[in-house]
Amino acid sequence: MILKKFIPGFLLIALLGAFLLQGCMQKKPVGVEGNGEIDVYVDFKPAPELPGVPLENARVELLPRQSTRIPPHFTDERGIARFENLISGEYTASAAYVLDSLNVLVGSTQANIRTNASALDTIHLSAGKPGxxxxxxxxxxxxxxxxxxxxxxxxxxxxxxxxxxxxxxxxxxxxxxxxxxxxxxxxxxxxxxxxxxxxxxxxxxxxxxxxxxxxxxxxxxxxxxxxxxxxxxxxxxxxxxxxxxxxxxxxxxxxxxxxxxxxxxxxxxxxxxxxxxxxxxxxxxxxxxxxxxxxxxxxxxxxxxxxxxxxxxxxxxxxxxxxxxxxxxxxxxxxxxxxxxxxxxxxxxxxxxx
The missing domain is CATH 2.60.40.1260 (Lamin Tail domain)
Structure with a gap:
């Protein structure tokens, strides 16, 4: 009778040990949430058939769907604004470039940020429809x-x-x-x-x-x-x-x-x-x-x-x-x-x- 009670308990301990060992052998995740980054390139195309002209000091915003609002960045002399330490998800990237007190060039695009990945998106600015x-x-x-x-x-x-x-x-x-x-x-x-x-x-x-x-x-x-x-x-x-x-x-x-x-x-x-x-x-x-x-x-x-x-x-x-x-x-x-x-x-x- 003692042997019959002992064997099931022994088997249970063995199965539990095997399960824990298998879990320890699995690979740990290598991605760290919040390490995404994106370069947003901003330009202005005077005409559709002409190449875009990069804009320095354009105000760029990255608008997440759910997470905390991100402070705006400004483009450098190459027309690029870099955003770092981003969580993965969908964002709306928008840009505005002030020509003078009455005229502003604007544009936007959708961006998809992934963990531990770099992305590049382009925004072509236009004057928008007046009225x-x-x-x-x-x-x-x-x-x-x-x-x-x-x-x-x-x-x-x-x-x-x-x-x-x-x-x-x-x-x-x-x-x-x-x-x-x-x-x-x-x-x-x-x-x-x-x-x-x-x-x-x-x-x-x-x-x-x-x-x-x-x-x-x-x-x-x-x-x-x-x-x-x-x-x-x-x-x-x-x-x-x-x-x-x-x-x-x-x-x-x-x-x-x-x-x-x-x-x-x-x-x-x-x-x-x-x-x-x-x-x-x-x-x-x-x-x-x-x-x-x-x-x-x-x-x-x-x-x-x-x-x-x-x-x-x-x-x-x-x-x-x-x-x-x-x-x-x-x-x-x-x-x-x-x-x-x-x-x-x-x-x-x-x-x-x-």
Whole structure:
């Protein structure tokens, strides 16, 4: 009986020893996470058929999908910016080169970083498409404990060297995409051909939710009483109307709400106004510009990538006074992840220095 009990225990110990020995004989991993590196080469091609000209002192950013934000680097005389000690994963590499106070060359590319590996990627810069842009979105509300968000505004910017016109343009808040319109407000005038409401080259236009001095209600807020335009819904019994500021008017039947924007995630577009049949969405060909924002990187992108390939807003905090602004006025490569930045306070009608 003693022998019968002993043998199974002996076999168990032997099997365990063999298993441990096999584990010890396996090779240890040789890769160390965080040792990836990449050289980003930045150039400008004056024409497609001509070779690229390397740009020194171009600002290069490497934007990870999940990990901590990486400080920007600047290219050397060869047009190269080197990033080291990177964890593996997908990144968006973007670059900007300031020509003067009004003109910026921009570009981006996708980069895949691997552990213990070096990579090389090239960004060809261009001037981007000039025209009317959504330049700043202030949605979070000022620091307050009264849930005050009525100082929201949208800032437009004409990045072209020619005058553009606001006549008949629509501003829409979407429900995820252009086929579902939550709010639609319209400038006066005739779309496309109207010439009553000009925007001179390289100027800002502030569209206030309520064009009043919000500091009188919340001291930490801003004064929008001198905004260029005011969203106004004549069907709303509580929407204030500043007679000194012209209106962008609600055209959605039966809607009694002002142009309120979400504090955490939304999609905003401007379009020519040629298509205002919002029941079936807005025709893509009439869209002038659009921006999607999400305060969490885990959110799924919803806006048509032909309008915006990314989204801004990651890190926004409700009632913080933070705002979303293009890194350079008019900078637009159709990717808000690259084009925009979070700034500590709103700047209606002007640009915060980069």
């Amino acid at each position: 009317l842009k959504i330049n700043e979105l202030y949605v979070d509300g000022p620091p307050n404990d009264e849930f005050y968000i009525y100082d929201q505004f949208i800032e437009l910017y004409n990045s072209a060297d020619d005058t553009t016109y606001l006549d008949g343009i629509i501003v829409c808040r979407l429900n995820q995409n252009i086929n579902r319109v939550t709010y639609i407000f319209q400038f006066p005038g005739t779309p496309v051909v109207g010439r009553k409401y000009p925007v001179p080259p390289h100027t800002f236009v502030v569209l206030a939710q309520n064009a009043i001095d919000h500091k009188k209600m919340i001291p930490s807020s801003i004064d929008l009483s001198h905004a260029d335009w005011e969203f106004y819904n004549p069907l709303s019994p509580s929407d204030p109307d500043n007679p000194a500021v012209p209106n962008i008017v609600n055209i959605k039947t039966g809607d009694r709400i002002d142009f309120l924007i979400s504090l955490t995630s939304d999609q905003i577009i401007i379009a020519t106004g040629e298509d205002v049949n919002y029941q079936d969405g807005i025709d893509f060909d009439t869209v002038i510009d659009g921006v999607e924002y999400q305060n969490s990187p885990e959110q799924l992108k919803t806006l048509d990538p032909r309008i915006d390939r990314g989204f801004t807003g990651v890190g926004l905090i409700r009632y913080s006074g933070m705002s979303m602004e293009r890194k350079y006025a008019g900078m637009d490569i159709n990717n808000s992840t690259v084009d925009f930045r979070i700034i500590p306070h709103p700047t209606p009608g002007y640009e915060m220095p980069p």
